[in-house]
Amino acid sequence: MRQYEMVTIFQADLEDHKIAVEDIEGVVRNLGGEIGKSSPWGKRRFAYPIQKQTEGFYALLSFSLDPAQVSELERLIKLKTQVLRHLVIALDEA
Numbered sequence: 001m002r003q004y005e006m007v008t009i010f011q012a013d014l015e016d017h018k019i020a021v022e023d024i025e026g027v028v029r030n031l032g033g034e035i036g037k038s039s040p041w042g043k044r045r046f047a048y049p050i051q052k053q054t055e056g057f058y059a060l061l062s063f064s065l066d067p068a069q070v071s072e073l074e075r076l077i078k079l080k081t082q083v084l085r086h087l088v089i090a091l092d093e094a
Contacts, residue, residue: 012055033065
């Protein structure tokens, strides 16, 4: 298992962002990962429009996951229509 962080930008007009974040956490758990910390950053304005939207809801998720499962995680996140952007970063081992 390796440590990762993921920043996800959701559509700003979602009714409940907490459910959307829990859905992403469920995807990580289904792939055999463990959630370390989840912190919502809130709604922020974009520097440029993304998919014709000017605002988004940001959330940071820290988790551990098998490196072979990261590509599957990204594939499953891309299928979610409420996710505008995401970025998975592997943390240093040290």
